[in-house]
Amino acid sequence: MEKELRLMKGNEAIAEAAIRAGADGYFGYPITPQSEILEYLMEANPSRTTGMVVLQAESEIAAINMVYGGAACGKKVMTSSSSPGISLKQEGITYIAGAELPCLIVNVVRGGPGLGTIQPAQSDYFQATKGGGHGDYHLIVLAPASVQEMADFVDLSFELAFKYRNPVMILSDGAIGQMMEKVWLAPQKERSKTYPEWATTGKPPERERNIITSLDLDPYAQEQFNKKLVAKYNEIREKEVRYEEFQCDDAEYLFVAYGTSARVCQKSVQLARAQGIKAGLLRPITLFPYPSVRIGSLAEKVRIILSVEMSAGQMVEDVMLSVNGKVPVFHFGRMGGIVTTPDEVVDYLKSKIIGG
Amino acid sequence: MTEEIIIAGFGGQGVLSMGKIMAYSGVMQDMEVSWMPSYGPEMRGGTANVIVIISSERISSPIIRNFDTAIILNQQSLDKFEGSVKSGGILIYDGNGITRHPERKDITIYRVDAAEEAGRMSSPKTFNMIVLGGFLKIKPIIKMENVIKGLKKSLPERYHNLIPVNEKALERGMEIIRKV
Numbered sequence: 265m266e267k268e269l270r271l272m273k274g275n276e277a278i279a280e281a282a283i284r285a286g287a288d289g290y291f292g293y294p295i296t297p298q299s300e301i302l303e304y305l306m307e308a309n310p311s312r313t314t315g316m317v318v319l320q321a322e323s324e325i326a327a328i329n330m331v332y333g334g335a336a337c338g339k340k341v342m343t344s345s346s347s348p349g350i351s352l353k354q355e356g357i358t359y360i361a362g363a364e365l366p367c368l369i370v371n372v373v374r375g376g377p378g379l380g381t382i383q384p385a386q387s388d389y390f391q392a393t394k395g396g397g398h399g400d401y402h403l404i405v406l407a408p409a410s411v412q413e414m415a416d417f418v419d420l421s422f423e424l425a426f427k428y429r430n431p432v433m434i435l436s437d438g439a440i441g442q443m444m445e446k447v448w449l450a451p452q453k454e455r456s457k458t459y460p461e462w463a464t465t466g467k468p469p470e471r472e473r474n475i476i477t478s479l480d481l482d483p484y485a486q487e488q489f490n491k492k493l494v495a496k497y498n499e500i501r502e503k504e505v506r507y508e509e510f511q512c513d514d515a516e517y518l519f520v521a522y523g524t525s526a527r528v529c530q531k532s533v534q535l536a537r538a539q540g541i542k543a544g545l546l547r548p549i550t551l552f553p554y555p556s557v558r559i560g561s562l563a564e565k566v567r568i569i570l571s572v573e574m575s576a577g578q579m580v581e582d583v584m585l586s587v588n589g590k591v592p593v594f595h596f597g598r599m600g601g602i603v604t605t606p607d608e609v610v611d612y613l614k615s616k617i618i619g620g
Numbered sequence: 621m622t623e624e625i626i627i628a629g630f631g632g633q634g635v636l637s638m639g640k641i642m643a644y645s646g647v648m649q650d651m652e653v654s655w656m657p658s659y660g661p662e663m664r665g666g667t668a669n670v671i672v673i674i675s676s677e678r679i680s681s682p683i684i685r686n687f688d689t690a691i692i693l694n695q696q697s698l699d700k701f702e703g704s705v706k707s708g709g710i711l712i713y714d715g716n717g718i719t720r721h722p723e724r725k726d727i728t729i730y731r732v733d734a735a736e737e738a739g740r741m742s743s744p745k746t747f748n749m750i751v752l753g754g755f756l757k758i759k760p761i762i763k764m765e766n767v768i769k770g771l772k773k774s775l776p777e778r779y780h781n782l783i784p785v786n787e788k789a790l791e792r793g794m795e796i797i798r799k800v
Contacts, residue, residue, distance in 0.1 A: 271644050271653065271773070443682050444640065444655035446647055524683070531681035605685045 267448040274414040274440040275300035277447050278344070278370055281418035283310045286453035287368075288339035289317040291330040295349045296382040297438035298372035302344070314455055324349040328356030328369075335365035336476040338463025340422050340456065344370035346438070347388050348379055350396070357431060358397025362478025364493075366425030368418065369403070370434045372441040375601035383601025384438030384524060389578035392435045393552045400490055402497050404432045404504065405551040407522040411445035413549075419450065424504065426460070428496060435551060437574070439524040439603055497553075506549035507558060511537070515544025517613060518562055520583050521572040522548045524603060529572050531606035536613065543613070551579070556586035563590040568617055572609055573597045621676045623761050624684055628669035628701055629693025634748030637774070638691075639670035642752065645762045645770030646674040654682040667696050674761060691755060698722060712755055712797070722800075730758055732797040738789070746789035753793025764790070 272280065279301045282290060292302045302320060310316040321327035327343045334341035345353060350371045360367060371392065375385035388396075392405050404424050406417045414436060421432040459465050464474045480486040508526075511533050512518065519529040526547040536543035546562060548555050563569065568591055571580035577595035584593050596612045598604045625642070629635045639655050646653040656671040671687075673679050690705045692698045692713040698720070705711050707726045715721075716735035732754035738747040756762065762770075767790065771783055 269647070271640075271647050271655075439656065439683065442657055444643060444653075445679075445682075446653060528681045528683060531684070534680060603683045605683060606681050607685055 267450060270447055270449060271444050272411060272415075272447050273300055273442060273444050274408070274411045274436060275372065275442070276304045277411045277415040277449075278418055278434070279304035279308070280449060281415040282342060282368075283308060283314060283316060284450055284452050285419040285422055286314065286340065286455040287316050287342060287418075287422070288455055289319070289330075289334045289341040291319050291321050291327040291334070291341070291343050293321050293324045293327050293345065293349060295324075295346045297374055297384070297441050298344055298346045298370070300441070301370065301372075314452070316455070324352040325356065328353040328360075331367050331369075332356055332360050332363070332365065335360060335367045336363065336464050338459040338465065340366075340426075342368035342370065344372065346372045346374045347376050347385075350388065350391070354391075354397040357403070358395070358399050358401060359478045360431050361395075361397070361401035361403065362399060363476050364429040365431065365476065366422070366429055367431050368421045368425060368434065369431060370436065373435065373437040375599065381601040382438065384440075384574065384603055385599065385601055386437055386523060386525060386574040386597070387576070387578065387599065388435065389551065389573065389575060392433050393554070393582070401493065402430075402500075402552050404428065404430055404500060404553075405435050406432065406506075407435050407549060407551050408440060409523050409526045409547060409549075411440065411443060411447045414440060415447050415449060419453075428500060429462070430496065430500070435523070437524050438601075501553040504550060505553045505555050505557070507555040508547045508549060510545040510547065512544035512546060512562060514542055515562075515565075516542040516567045517544070517617075518566040518569045519543060519545045519572055519609070520548070520559060520569060520579070521545065522551060522579065525572045525574060525597065528604050528606050529609060532572075532609040532613075535606055535610045539610070541610075541613070541618070548579075554582050554586070556582070559583060559586035560588065560590070563587040566591060569593045570609075570613060570617065571595050572604060574602075574604060575599060621761065622679075623674045623689065623759065624687050625672045625674070625689045625691065626669060626687045626701055626704065627672065627691040627693075628667065628697030631666060631668040633668075633693050634745070635668045635693065636670050638748040638752050639672045640774050641749075641767070641770050642672050642674070642762075643770075644773045645767040648766040648769040648773070649762050651676060652679050654679045656682040667694070667700075669697065669701075689755065689759060691751060692722075693751070695719060710758060712751070712758065714751065729800040730754065730797050731800050732793055734793060734796075737792060737796055741789065741792065743785055743789065746786055749786045749789035750793035750796070753790035754797035755793075756790070757794040757797050
């Protein structure tokens with residue numbers, strides 16, 4: 265089957281891609297700016313076509329625990345929310361990470377803290393990449409920068425989640441969620457008819473019981489489990505780093521930005537170059553694992569690095585760790601739901617860094 | 621070719637849907653497009669605006685501050701966006717309800733009195749298509765056949781009987797737009 269071309273919002277693209285990826289279940293609760301995901305799925309009603317369950321839970325906490333249950337049965341399940349709702353889900357997320365279960369969690373980020381605002385922000389970076397719940401764990405975090413990637417990363421997320429038995433987060437924001445662009449949709453995949461061998465599907469006579477838990481009262485056994493997780497995260501760091509470079513070859517001034525900010529900075533690179541300033545952009549596609557090695561090697565050839573994000577400065581810490589003092593690292597970005605504009609980035613580079 | 625457009629007016633005037641039809645028409649012409657709305661409380665009344673970019677190349681930032689074309693449908697939006705048109709760019713506005721008219725000398729200003737015309741045609745809902753027709757007369761970046769295809773794609777099928785009325789409105793907009 266051929267791919268299908270549509271004009272869609274980022275949120276709608278995620279919903280349609282979930283159906284086409286052969287997902288078994290979606291459990292959510294509405295919140296702006298991501299409610300179109302649930303709305304689209306309800307209207308599409310895939311239970312009649314692929315058999316996918318779509319359910320509006322009574323709360324965010326219920327939704328994430330439905331995901332926990334579905335994932336424990338070896339099903340391809342997901343949820344989505346926006347910042348305050350993702351905070352509510354954190355208990356469930358750490359349990360899922362502790363039980364080593366695959367699932368997809370979509371965060372269409374809005375400004376915070378607290379209820380904050382409904383406009384786009386990138387202020388949930390720490391929460392997404394450093395473990396928003398308690399305990400030593402990581403999500404695999406993908407950062408789409410277009411509606412096309414909103415669609416493409418759904419299937420990729422499920423693939424990575426099952427490969428590593430680890431929850432995956434798509435960290436988007438209100439701008440990409442609400443924006444419409446062209447998107448090529450992948451053909452419909454069939455839902456899986458088989459179960460992973462660890463899934464709790466009832467005990468057949470030929471094997472021991474499968475147990476899904478995040479509890480071990482023996483500290484020595486728990487430490488062994490923690491070491492196993494560390495080894496898994498290291499393997500992910502080694503194999504799954506993804507990024508995109510834009511005019512980095514001769515760049516003297518390097519922007520590092522993800523998601524909406526990366527789109528903004530791509531234009532900033534064009535504007536700066538039109539004024540004779542050799543700028544380039546590295547766009548992390550995975551935020552965990554982070555493209556530290558590549559940023560570290562680019563730091564050998566550029567004069568400065570400017571991390572641009574719609575936050576008070578969160579990802580900039582990972583840039584600093586990657587650069588390890590080789591060149592000065594700066595942060596620039598708007599907050600509170602204001603999207604940084606391409607000119608503002610260039611103005612900041614010119615006035616505060618080159619001229620400052 | 622890249623055309624960066626802002627459309628701004630009251631919620632309910634069809635600002636977002638005009639942008640969507642424009643974007644879909646661009647898709648039908650094999651162009652890259654982006655449609656970035658202001659969303660949130662504005663949707664429940666007040667002002668609404670959408671940035672539409674149509675380009676032959678990959679689109680970088682969908683969020684921009686300066687525009688090749690501003691299509692302005694109320695006074696608040698005129699006050700807010702007149703200064704955002706690039707020097708040498710164009711501003712198209714509907715004179716209905718406007719008390720302070722645009723004043724810039726470094727841009728070309730056009731007026732399309734679509735609200736009045738839609739009333740005359742007894743089809744107030746085609747207001748935004750009259751405006752779109754006016755824009756396409758000044759900036760023929762999309763062929764009419766692709767606009768019709770775009771309309772078909774963005775309207776639910778139960779409304780496809782309204783396409784001829786919309787087509788007429790597009791043509792009328794082309795006729796009545798005038799340089800100020």
